[in-house]
Structure formats: structure tokens, C-alpha cells
Amino acid sequence: MTSDTTLASKSALSGSGGSKPAVRGRALNDSAAGQPLLDVRGVTIQYKTQHHLITATYRVGFQVLQGDRFVVVGPSGCGKSTLLKAVGGYLAPTEGEIRLKGELITRPGPDRLMVFQEFDQLLPWMTVLENVVFPLKTTGTLHGKAATERAMHYIEKVKLTDFANSYPHMLSGGMKQRVAIARGMAMEPDILLMDEPFAALDALTRTRMQDELLLLWDEIRFTVLFVTHSIPEAIKLGSRILLLSPHPGQVKAEINSVPRGQENSNEAAALGREIHDMLFADQIEEAPHAPSANAPGH
Ligand SMILES: Nc1ncnc2c1ncn2[C@@H]1O[C@H](COP(=O)(O)OP(=O)(O)OP(=O)(O)O)[C@@H](O)[C@H]1O
Numbered sequence: 001m002t003s004d005t006t007l008a009s010k011s012a013l014s015g016s017g018g019s020k021p022a023v024r025g026r027a028l029n030d031s032a033a034g035q036p037l038l039d040v041r042g043v044t045i046q047y048k049t050q051h052h053l054i055t056a057t058y059r060v061g062f063q064v065l066q067g068d069r070f071v072v073v074g075p076s077g078c079g080k081s082t083l084l085k086a087v088g089g090y091l092a093p094t095e096g097e098i099r100l101k102g103e104l105i106t107r108p109g110p111d112r113l114m115v116f117q118e119f120d121q122l123l124p125w126m127t128v129l130e131n132v133v134f135p136l137k138t139t140g141t142l143h144g145k146a147a148t149e150r151a152m153h154y155i156e157k158v159k160l161t162d163f164a165n166s167y168p169h170m171l172s173g174g175m176k177q178r179v180a181i182a183r184g185m186a187m188e189p190d191i192l193l194m195d196e197p198f199a200a201l202d203a204l205t206r207t208r209m210q211d212e213l214l215l216l217w218d219e220i221r222f223t224v225l226f227v228t229h230s231i232p233e234a235i236k237l238g239s240r241i242l243l244l245s246p247h248p249g250q251v252k253a254e255i256n257s258v259p260r261g262q263e264n265s266n267e268a269a270a271l272g273r274e275i276h277d278m279l280f281a282d283q284i285e286e287a288p289h290a291p292s293a294n295a296p297g298h
């Protein structure tokens with residue numbers, strides 16, 4: 001990655017925080033229905049490597065309400081995974097804060113469960129059922145029969161009852177992802193964090209998984225924070241879409257998606273073009289800065 005940007009140089013580029021992001025559909029601080037479930041405020045996250053200070057996200061703010069399907073979309077390297085890891089409590093922001101139900105996030109917890117892109121997130125020596133039961137037991141959430149029943153309930157929800165006693169190597173990539181989703185859901189977390197969970201699937205399986213996730217949401221109304229760099233996926237899955245600018249990620253816009261089931265409508269196509277243009281415009285705007293930002297002595 002050549003576009004390392006220190007916080008200092010980014011501040012110089014964007015003045016006092018850069019241009020204001022476009023917010024449509026509800027205000028950023030809309031908490032009319034009570035406090036937001038997840039409140040991300042002014043979050044800058046940096047990685048320190050041996051020679052560089054890399055700013056992954058810069059003063060990102062958004063609020064996720066109960067039952068939101070909140071999708072973060074942005075180009076590769078804009079800090080989506082970084083942001084999700086910070087919400088998961090695996091990384092601490094350099095500035096700003098993240099609160100869940102008003103409580104500052106300082107470490108990982110069973111109230112925030114993560115589903116990753118990789119297929120190998122299951123324990124290979126455990127069956128599907130054992131994989132789903134495992135976090136229930138280790139966190140002390142449930143034990144014995146109660147844990148098994150809870151696990152089987154969610155395994156059924158992802159339509160894998162017949163594979164409860166199979167091992168991960170006996171499953172397809174899509175099935176493994178469904179186990180990972182069942183494992184996350186079984187903990188009944190306050191918020192499910194999903195980092196491009198369908199990105200490595202073939203197109204057909206991906207579409208089916210998206211449909212299944214939406215059906216599951218219809219039934220359980222969980223809150224999900226979903227990361228993708230696919231605009232159509234963001235429009236289909238999201239109720240709310242946060243658009244991040246290229247590296248380092250800043251909030252470009254926060255918008256409502258189209259209503260459920262209308263991802264093939266003209267309105268969805270127009271929204272897709274609008275999102276695409278916002279990302280593309282950013283690349284054009286950034287081009288003149290690129291040589292000077294990387295030039296020696298600056
Ligand atoms: N452990 C790390 N050490 C140093 N830099 C890192 C580390 N992890 C990520 N980065 C850098 O932080 C920036 C954001 O990375 P991140 O993985 O969050 O992007 P992303 O939006 O998830 O990208 P993608 O869509 O490709 O998954 C990138 O410039 C990346 O190189």
C-alpha cells in the first residue's frame with residue numbers, strides 16, 4: 001500500500017474535518033426512538049508499522065439503531081474491516097469513541113459477534129453442532145441441554161439440521177458460512193458484525209445467502225452491521241447505507257436504501273449509479289493530491 005497518510009498530513013488536506021457528508025433519510029444524531037444501539041463518533045484508527053503511521057479511518061461517525069441493517073460500503077482499503085474490528089473491540093480508536101447501548105467499547109464481548117469473509121472460521125475438529133455450541137459454553141451463556149437446543153434452533157434457521165453432526169470439511173463454502181452465521185446468531189448478540197461474509201462465494205450461492213439473510217432478518221429482526229464493497233449487495237441488504245471515501249476512510253454520505261425487495265427497481269438502479277458516482281468522483285478529486293502526498297520532503 002503506497003498511499004500511507006499520516007493523521008497530520010490528512011488534517012492538512014481536509015482542513016477542519018473536510019466537507020460535510022451528505023446525510024439523507026434521518027439525521028446523524030437521530031435518536032428520537034431512544035439512544036442509538038451503536039454510536040460511533042469521530043473515530044480515527046491508525047496502524048503503526050515500523051516506518052509508517054497509517055490512518056485507516058478518519059473521524060468516522062454514524063449511528064446504528066435497533067433493527068437496522070446497516071451497511072458500510074467503500075472501496076478496497078478504505079478501512080471497512082478496520083472499523084468493524086474496532087466495533088468488535090479488537091482495535092482501539094486513536095481518537096473518537098464507540099459506544100454500544102451507551103457503554104464504551106474497550107474489548108471484545110459476546111454482545112458483538114463477528115462473521116468473517118473466510119470459510120475457515122470454524123473449528124475443523126468439531127461438528128457443526130459443536131461449533132455452534134462452543135461459544136455458548138465458553139462464554140457461560142448456556143450449558144448442557146439448553147446450549148444444544150439453542151444451537152439446534154439456529155442451525156435449523158440456516159437450514160442445516162441434516163448436517164448438525166457433519167464436520168466443516170464435509171461442507172461447501174456457502175454451508176460453512178451459514179454455520180458461522182448460526183454460531184453468531186445463537187449467541188443472540190446485540191449486534192451481528194459481518195465482514196464481507198459472502199464475498200468469496202460464487203454468484204448464485206451469494207444471491208441465495210443474501211435472500212436467506214433477509215428472510216432470517218424478517219423472522220428475528222436482529223441488528224446487523226454489514227461490510228461490503230459491492231454496491232448492489234449494499235442496496236439489496238441494507239436499510240441504511242454508509243458510504244466511505246477511499247483510503248483513509250471518511251464518511252462520504254449516509255443514505256436510506258430502497259425498500260425491501262425492490263433491489264431490481266429503477267429506483268435501486270438510480271441509487272446504485274449515485275453511489276458509484278460518489279465513489280468515482282472521489283478518485284478524480286484525489287488524483288491531483290497523489291504526487292505531492294507521496295513526494296519526498298513533504
Ligand atoms: N494490521 C495492519 N497493519 C498496518 N496497516 C493495516 C493493517 N490492517 C489494515 N491496514 C491498512 O489500513 C487500511 C484499511 O484497511 P482495511 O483492511 O480496513 O480496508 P478494507 O476497507 O476492509 O479493504 P477491503 O475491501 O480490501 O477488505 C489499508 O490501507 C490497509 O493497508
Ligand SMILES: [Mg+2]
Pocket residue numbers: 080081082
Ligand atoms: Mg476488508
